[in-house]
Amino acid sequence: MKPIYLDNAASTPLMEEVKIAMIEAMNECFANSSSIHTPGVQAIKKVEKARHSIANSLNASPEEFYFTSGGTESNNWVLKSAVMNRDLKRKKIVTSAIEHPSIMAPLKWVQENFGIEVLKVGVDASGKIKLAELAQVLNEDVFLCTLMHVNNEVGSVQPIEEVSRLCARHAIPLHVDACQSFIKLPLDLRMVELTYLTINAHKLHGPKGIGALYMRKGHELPPLMLGGGHEMNFRSGTLNVPAIIGFGKAVALQQKMPEQIHEMSQQLKWLGDELKNNYSHCRINGSEVDRAPHILNVHFKGNLGKDIFWALNKAGIAVSTSSACSSNKMTPSHVLAAMGMEDEANLEALRISIGLQTKREDLEILIHELKGIIK
């Protein structure tokens, strides 16, 4: 049986057109894009075309995007530089209880090294931030609010428009980590008043090792990486031209594919319904309606997530658990815990995430294989 990959929230396969564009770039655009000779100018032209594609997809200016090595770097940049750049009277950062480790770890770091107070706002059982609780903690002591658009474990979609309005009342810059939502969900940066946005390529069938940070004009943060002054002095380091070209290509292609992205959400809804119909003890973790088009998190009562994971792996199907292996034992997911799930059900969670390459037959095979696994 051919392997079936259902872990697209972790990473996605390259689109064929992206691969071709990158190979061409590796052969022909090898010059340093900072060089002023013709091969250098040819390389930087392709970089700028990619920057335009990305900016167009979000209705923003290309000058507001800075290429980075990925989502983790973009998130670190915002959190660490916002601390350096803050009005010293403001000492708090507000976030949610379900953020990605690339937000949680730098927040812990600024807390320990700079005495910054980090306020984590809770979420409801569907994984959505509690807006009333958020409104209560946003005040003149806060210098940054950081929130993910789509949760990577359960696919819950945060109401970033409402959050941006709440932040604006207190002139608090809002940073949104959109690694899971970029391209999959519409976002117009002329309509939503957020200040910083993290995006990357490998979650949308582009290459690994490339991402970008959007910084709204007039709100630029000091650089994290110092050196040769690349990216308008905001992010030094020789540009990874083939990866940037691949990123731009993936964005440009998928902007023309809204039907396929809608089809993904239909596939996932079908899968969720089938699982619930086949197993009375199957529960969907998080919202069944207001969810990203590619992530389904479920648990089967009495079945450990890791047992299902390994059994599916043997059958050639790659999925993911929500829990993590830490100190030789499985630790419950902080996301599901924040949603109020008890440890027993938490350890039963399984994440199935689909991509553009996923076919209905793949999901039918998954259902068939689960019949021999689920107790």
Add this chain to the structure above:
Amino acid sequence: MREVEEKIDLRGIPCPRNTAKALMFLEALDDGAESLIIIDDGEPLNNFLESLEIETGYIIQEKEQNGNAWNLLVLKEG
């Protein structure tokens, strides 16, 4: 200098990104279009003019100093 509809202001944008943006801007124009390019004096201007020499189909019709920058009226011949 004559007023034209198509223009790009590249002041403050470092080399070679300014040149790349200027060339992309010119490529997107229709044949026969006239456009204004504003670019910083010194190396930015020199580098752009050197790069433009390699491209075919563009004529600089007018050139005028504008403070620390230059206004270039460019015709795309096609």
